[in-house]
Amino acid sequence: MSAREEILTRIRASLGRANSTGAPAGLPPSRIVIPDVPLERRIEKFTAALEKLNGKVHRASSRDDARDYVERLLHGRTAVTSNAPFVAECGVLTLPNVKPGGSDPLPLRGMCATLDAGITSADYALSDTGSLVMLSSNEEARMVSLLPPLHVALVPLDRLLTGLDELYSILPVPSDRTSSMVFITGPSRTADIEQILVRGVHGPGEIHVVLV
Amino acid sequence: MNPIPVDAIKSTLSDARLQNAIYSSTARLMDKRAHAIAPDAIDDFQGLRTQANAIKRHAIDNLDYYLEQLEQNVIARGGKVVWCRDAGEAIQFVLQLSREKGVKRIVKSKSMTTEEIDLNEHLEHGGIEVVETDLGEYILQLAHEKPYHIVAPALHKTRYDVADIFTETLKVERVEEPEQQTQVARRVLREKFITADLGITGANFLIADSGAIVLVENEGNARLSSSAPRIQIAIAGLEKIIPRAQDLATFLKVLGRSATGQPLTVYTSFLSGPRRPGEIDGPEEFYLVLMDNGRTRLLADEGKRQSLYCIRCGACLNHCPVYRKIGGHNYPWVYSGPIGAIISPQFHGVTQDPWLPFASSLCGACSEVCPVKIDIPQVLLELRADITHAKRKEGAGQWERRAFRLFSYVMRRPRLYEMAAAMASSVFPGSRGAWLRSLPRLLRLPPVMGWLSHRDLPPPPERSFRALWRERQRAKGGN
Numbered sequence: 001m002s003a004r005e006e007i008l009t010r011i012r013a014s015l016g017r018a019n020s021t022g023a024p025a026g027l028p029p030s031r032i033v034i035p036d037v038p039l040e041r042r043i044e045k046f047t048a049a050l051e052k053l054n055g056k057v058h059r060a061s062s063r064d065d066a067r068d069y070v071e072r073l074l075h076g077r078t079a080v081t082s083n084a085p086f087v088a089e090c091g092v093l094t095l096p097n098v099k100p101g102g103s104d105p106l107p108l109r110g111m112c113a114t115l116d117a118g119i120t121s122a123d124y125a126l127s128d129t130g131s132l133v134m135l136s137s138n139e140e141a142r143m144v145s146l147l148p149p150l151h152v153a154l155v156p157l158d159r160l161l162t163g164l165d166e167l168y169s170i171l172p173v174p175s176d177r178t179s180s181m182v183f184i185t186g187p188s189r190t191a192d193i194e195q196i197l198v199r200g201v202h203g204p205g206e207i208h209v210v211l212v
Numbered sequence: 213m214n215p216i217p218v219d220a221i222k223s224t225l226s227d228a229r230l231q232n233a234i235y236s237s238t239a240r241l242m243d244k245r246a247h248a249i250a251p252d253a254i255d256d257f258q259g260l261r262t263q264a265n266a267i268k269r270h271a272i273d274n275l276d277y278y279l280e281q282l283e284q285n286v287i288a289r290g291g292k293v294v295w296c297r298d299a300g301e302a303i304q305f306v307l308q309l310s311r312e313k314g315v316k317r318i319v320k321s322k323s324m325t326t327e328e329i330d331l332n333e334h335l336e337h338g339g340i341e342v343v344e345t346d347l348g349e350y351i352l353q354l355a356h357e358k359p360y361h362i363v364a365p366a367l368h369k370t371r372y373d374v375a376d377i378f379t380e381t382l383k384v385e386r387v388e389e390p391e392q393q394t395q396v397a398r399r400v401l402r403e404k405f406i407t408a409d410l411g412i413t414g415a416n417f418l419i420a421d422s423g424a425i426v427l428v429e430n431e432g433n434a435r436l437s438s439s440a441p442r443i444q445i446a447i448a449g450l451e452k453i454i455p456r457a458q459d460l461a462t463f464l465k466v467l468g469r470s471a472t473g474q475p476l477t478v479y480t481s482f483l484s485g486p487r488r489p490g491e492i493d494g495p496e497e498f499y500l501v502l503m504d505n506g507r508t509r510l511l512a513d514e515g516k517r518q519s520l521y522c523i524r525c526g527a528c529l530n531h532c533p534v535y536r537k538i539g540g541h542n543y544p545w546v547y548s549g550p551i552g553a554i555i556s557p558q559f560h561g562v563t564q565d566p567w568l569p570f571a572s573s574l575c576g577a578c579s580e581v582c583p584v585k586i587d588i589p590q591v592l593l594e595l596r597a598d599i600t601h602a603k604r605k606e607g608a609g610q611w612e613r614r615a616f617r618l619f620s621y622v623m624r625r626p627r628l629y630e631m632a633a634a635m636a637s638s639v640f641p642g643s644r645g646a647w648l649r650s651l652p653r654l655l656r657l658p659p660v661m662g663w664l665s666h667r668d669l670p671p672p673p674e675r676s677f678r679a680l681w682r683e684r685q686r687a688k689g690g691n
Contacts, residue, residue, distance in 0.1 A: 004295040007450070007504050011276045014511035024274040028266045030458035031259075049475075083492075105493045109440075113406065129476045141492035142439040146432060164461045164476075173457055175289055175422040175484030179494055180439070183480040188432040191472075192348035192366050193374055193390040195237050201347060201394055202401065203432025203479065 032165045042127040042160050043211060049130030053186030054199065055207045057130075066154055066212045067091040070119065073152065073208060074098070077116035080108070080148065084121035084139045090154050090212065092119055101144055112147035118204070119152045120145050124170075125209070128163030129185050132209065136180035145184060151204040156212050214544060216567040221542050230368055234539050237367045238530040244473025245527060245581070254465065254475070263462045265585040268521035271420075271453050275511065278420040278453045279502065285423025289485030291498040298505050299329035302447060305501060306331065306412070307338045313443060315340060315409040319401075321427070321434035322346035323414025324524055325449050325503060327359060327546040331412070342412075343404045345433035347397050354381040360540035361548070363471050363526040368539060401433070411437035411495070415448035416467070416523065418500075422457045424484035425500065428467060428477045435479050444486070444495040450502045451520040457482070463523065466583035470525040506559040516591050519554050521584040528578035528588060534571055544568065550578035554591045562598045569595035636672050 001009070012018060037045070047057040060066035067090050078097045081087050092098055098119070101108045112118060120140055124133035132153050136142050145151050161167055174181045188203030199205040224230060249257040271278055283293045296302040310318070318335065320326065320342055332353065335342045344353040348366035352359060354377050359365035366374075374393050379386045384396055413434055415425035425446045427434040438444050454463060460482075468474040487494030510520055529535045529549030540548040544565045545556040553568050562569075569592045578588040603609045622628050 002295070003297045003301060006297060007295050007502075007508065008276050008279070010504070010508035011279075011511060014508055015273065015276070020276060020280070022277070024270070024277055027270050027455055028263065030456055031263045031462050032458060033255075053478075103492050108492065109406075113402070131476055136487075136491050136494060138490045138492060142435070143493055146435055146439070164464060168458045168461045171457075173422050174482050175285070175419075175424045175457075179289070179483065179485050179488050179491060179498075181482040182435065183476060185474075185476045185478050185480075187478070188430070189478055190347045190394060190431050192346070192351070192364065193369070193371050193393060194233075195240055195364070195367075196371075196390045198391050198394040201398060201431035201433070202345070202405075202436055 030168075032169050034166045034169060035162055037127070037162050039157065039160070042162060043157070046125060046127040046130055046160060046209075046211070049128065050186060050207075050209060051130075053130060055130060055186045055209065058208065058210045060210050060212045063090040063212060066210045067095065069210055070152060070154075071095050074117060077150070079117035079119050079150075079152070080111040080115045080144060082118075082120040082140050082144045084154075086121040086156060086212075087119055087154055092154070101141060103138060103141075105141070108141055109143055109147070112143040115148055117150035117152055118144040118146075118148040119154070122153045122155045122159065122209075124167055125155050125160045125211075126163050126167060126183070127160055129183075131183045131185040133167060134182045134184060135174075135178040136182075137178060142180060142182075145182075146203050149200060149204055150206045150208070151184070152208045152210065154210045154212055160211065213563055214565050216571070217542055221538050224539050224542060225537060229370070230539065231537075233368055233370070234536055237361075237364060238536050241364070241472060241526075241530040245470060245530070246473075248469040248473040248475060254469070257466070257469070260462055260466050261583055261585050264466050264523075264583055265521065267454055267459050267462065268584050269518070271455055272451065272511070272517060272520050275450065275453065278455055279450060281420040282418055282423060282453060283502075285421065286485065286498075286500050287423070289423050290488070291423065291485040291500055294499055294501045296501055296503045296505070299503075302329055302501055302503050302505070303331060303334045305499075306335065306445060306447075307340075309443075309445070309499070310335075310338070310340050310410060313409065315443070317404065317408045318342040318410045318412055319345050319404055319408040319433075319437045319441060320349075320412045321414070321429065321437040322349050322365070323412070323447060324359075324362060324546060325414050325447050326412065328449075329503075329505065331447070343401065343408070345401050345405070345437055346429070346431060347394060347433075350397055350401065351377060354378070358541065358546055361526060361529055362524050362551075368541075405436045405440045408441045410443045410445065411439075411441040412445050412447060413438050415446050415452055415500075417460065417463060418448055418450075418453045418502075419457050419460070419482075420453055420455050422482075422484055424457070424482050426460065427481040427483065428464070428479075429481075430472075430474075430478040432479060435481055438481060438483055439494055442495055443497045443499070444483075445499045445501060446483075447501040447503060449507055450504060451507055451522075467523055467525055470527040470581065470583040510555070510558045513558075513594075515594050516554070516558060518586050519551075519558060519591055521586050522551050522555070523584055524551075525583055527581040527583065531577040531581050533573065533575060533577070538571075550588045550592075551586075554586075554588055554595065557595050557599075562595060563602050566599045566603070569599065630676070630678060633672060633676050633678075 080101045122132040123135045187199045190201045344350045351366045361367045375388045416428045417426040486498040535549040543552045574589045
């Protein structure tokens with residue numbers, strides 16, 4: 001008997017049945033509650049949640065304003081961008097020392113490992129927790145928000161959801177869209193030594209979200 | 213049958229620095245949790261626990277169905293599923309795949325399931341370099357130690373211990389600030405991530421309807437382990453399953469809050485299969501190892517089956533008065549604290565460490581904080597019964613049984629009870645505090661002696677309650 005068959009047989013024996021019984025009854029309905037929260041309040045909550053974790057939030061009045069904020073923030077530091085159209089639309093690629101990451105994984109990884117900042121957009125943001133939701137795609141690579149010490153995300157306001165419940169109602173089966181969905185909630189951190197908080201372990205120690 | 217490790221426990225209890233480390237770390241985690249679940253921080257936390265319990269119960273009661281659904285969905289997204297009966301098969305799979313694919317270096321993110329099977333030791337024996345990348349786990353790997361706590365593995369190490377370990381093993385300049393030490397680890401491990409061929413992760417959840425695994429972490433090492441190398445293996449106990457991605461709206465809200473008081477940890481990854489056409493990066497191959505290793509044995513017992521609901525948040529450890537004194541290394545297995553006390557005997561058989569389920573005051577703090585509402589004290593009681601039955605078969609526990617039979621005989625006969633009580637108060641009157649212990653050595657039979665080593669009865673008063681009651685009734689003119 002293969003390991004698979006033997007394990008399934010053991011399980012069924014333990015549960016007191018001989019064969020597969022098909023889709024089981026009695027699965028409790030999922031608990032999805034989506035509150036109606038006005039945009040201004042969502043922005044406030046997002047900002048408060050992320051700033052509590054030492055993330056920074058800037059509300060940009062326009063795309064130009066977003067670009068100017070990024071320019072001031074980088075202040076000469078080098079950066080790699082994702083392929084997200086919104087990042088280009090904000091004009092970030094016109095800034096000095098900012099390079100497009102492209103779609104070739106090896107050179108992209110090299111840039112992410114050596115440059116100071118990674119600039120991305122985000123598919124969604126969650127106001128309850130101050131999280132970014134990143135779906136891996138031809139626009140967003142996994143490495144841009146992970147390897148550089150500084151992560152900057154430019155997010156259009158209409159992608160700001162209330163929280164997990166709303167996200168999972170929009171994406172009930174996220175793997176239909178992507179092989180990788182990641183929530184980023186603040187800078188990378190650890191408290192493994194004497195419970196002392198240290199930021200910037202393997203991921204970025206600094207995170208800025210520009211709501212446009 | 214292993215005896216209770218008395219000397220090791222005594223040495224933990226007498227180590228003031230260690231006591232302080234355990235006490236203050238667990239206190240901080242308790243405090244953070246309390247804030248994170250307060251009504252002003254989250255709506256209806258108790259309702260979420262109830263829901264989490266109901267989903268887990270359903271998933272475990274229909275484990276076969278959901279595992280097959282999971283398998284189908286992983287395969288549909290280009291991944292492979294490997295079923296392993298035991299630790300040996302899981303280790304063999306990783307070794308064989310590594311050889312086939314020419315893997316020289318493996319990066320690993322924190323996983324209790326791989327600790328359970330001593331994966332690192334076996335891979336190293338097989339000539340493959342394997343590197344733990346969670347900071348706490350990395351420190352312990354360098355020090356050749358096991359995790360002290362499910363979520364805070366290096367809880368017992370000070371920054372000075374870490375400085376010693378890093379200077380000795382990494383040959384780096386001595387630094388004593390956690391911030392600098394973290395930078396040392398980042399530098400050394402970044403190089404490993406970039407050059408590793410294979411990444412091994414665990415899984416906090418397996419999602420049947422999506423064919424996905426979920427990884428919850430704060431450092432970014434699980435993201436790197438699952439995304440940088442060209443091959444990813446996720447090793448998970450088969451009980452980690454939940455039916456739907458939508459159930460994460462419940463589980464993610466309770467897990468981070470219960471573990472570290474975080475509404476969400478810094479990174480939550482939802483991963484399904486290898487990189488797809490069009491996606492820029494990610495692994496080229498994805499394997500999910502579904503491991504039994506004793507879990508189906510737990511499933512058979514309807515009362516104790518709930519032990520499989522555990523989502524490894526560590527809250528029961530932080531709140532346990534026993535764990536907070538004896539720490540993590542005095543438990544017989546990698547799973548410590550109350551959850552360890554109920555799963556270790558079920559994995560290894562109750563006679564291996566028969567003292568373990570008795571090392572509890574049954575105070576119930578663990579079940580009160582458990583995010584999936586496992587009734588740990590109830591399972592402990594059932595295990596105690598199992599152990600007593602097993603011992604009886606071996607003919608042990610006779611003195612205890614006789615003593616309790618005598619006790620019950622006396623207690624059911626008021627006259628006899630009164631006589632016995634009167635006799636008791638005349639034995640060594642005034643020996644307060646150590647009444648039974650002052651009895652002659654002859655009476656120190658092994659079971660009695662064990663009991664007396666930690667406690668005693670107060671000496672009975674000169675006049676018993678029953679005598680006082682009778683006097684009072686007489687004074688009132690009653691009978």
